[in-house]
Amino acid sequence: QVQLVQSGSELKKPGASVKVSCKASGYTFTSYTMNWVRQAPGQGLEWMGWINTNTGSPTYAQGFTGRFVFSLDTSVSTAYLQISSLKAEDTAVYYCAREAYGGAKGYWGQGTLVTVSS
Amino acid sequence: QSALTQPASVSGSPGQSITISCTGTSSDVGGYNYVSWYQQHPGKAPKLMIYDVNKRPSGVSNRFSGSKSGNTASLTISGLQAEDEADYYCSSYTSSSTYVFGTGTKVTVL
Numbered sequence: 001q002v003q004l005v006q007s008g009s010e011l012k013k014p015g016a017s018v019k020v021s022c023k024a025s026g027y028t029f030t031s032y033t034m035n036w037v038r039q040a041p042g043q044g045l046e047w048m049g050w051i052n053t054n055t056g057s058p059t060y061a062q063g064f065t066g067r068f069v070f071s072l073d074t075s076v077s078t079a080y081l082q083i084s085s086l087k088a089e090d091t092a093v094y095y096c097a098r099e100a101y102g103g104a105k106g107y108w109g110q111g112t113l114v115t116v117s118s
Numbered sequence: 119q120s121a122l123t124q125p126a127s128v129s130g131s132p133g134q135s136i137t138i139s140c141t142g143t144s145s146d147v148g149g150y151n152y153v154s155w156y157q158q159h160p161g162k163a164p165k166l167m168i169y170d171v172n173k174r175p176s177g178v179s180n181r182f183s184g185s186k187s188g189n190t191a192s193l194t195i196s197g198l199q200a201e202d203e204a205d206y207y208c209s210s211y212t213s214s215s216t217y218v219f220g221t222g223t224k225v226t227v228l
Contacts, residue, residue: 044205044207044221047217047219061216100175101169101173102169106169106175111163
């Protein structure tokens with residue numbers, strides 16, 4: 001069965017960087033794009049963008065350019081989200097989500113809470 | 119890309135039907151049949167309930183149905199049950215080859 005397992009919670013200081021991992025299993029990793037979704041505390045879902053797991057080409061949504069980087073290690077079927085120069089407003093749960101039917105996100109990781117606080 | 123507009127809350131009694139709207143523009147909801155709906159219980163990851171406007175993934179109850187008219191998509195939950203109490207989000211593909219989520223709707227079962 002398809003599983004996406006994300007890395008654990010992170011507590012970071014402002015200005016630091018964080019790298020969240022999303023390890024996929026149960027399917028051919030390079031056959032489906034991987035999305036990243038942010039959810040700030042008490043807020044809604046925001047689509048951050050996706051990465052083509054076949055070519056490694058990322059697409060970033062408005063507001064997620066510059067400090068946000070999507071990457072892959074296909075040898076271990078893992079997608080990564082790196083955020084640099086962290087700010088308090090980056091505090092959120094970050095989800096990876098695989099497409100299932102066309103672009104619909106049918107499989108989700110459990111989420112990774114990133115807390116930015118001094 | 120602005121978030122799609124959903125009502126903040128919708129409520130209904132057990133057994134009733136409720137409908138959640140999702141309003142966008144001709145550049146997203148109105149332009150493509152790629153609207154999906156997600157259910158999210160507190161502290162949990164979202165779950166796909168509807169894709170391509172009105173298709174249900176296997177395992178999703180047929181009490182959930184989707185439709186679209188112009189720039190507005192809708193999710194209807196019939197035979198409302200206590201377990202349906204959750205947040206619901208719509209999402210659409212856009213003319214920028216990106217996706218956008220709705221503002222979210224809290225469903226309360228009275």
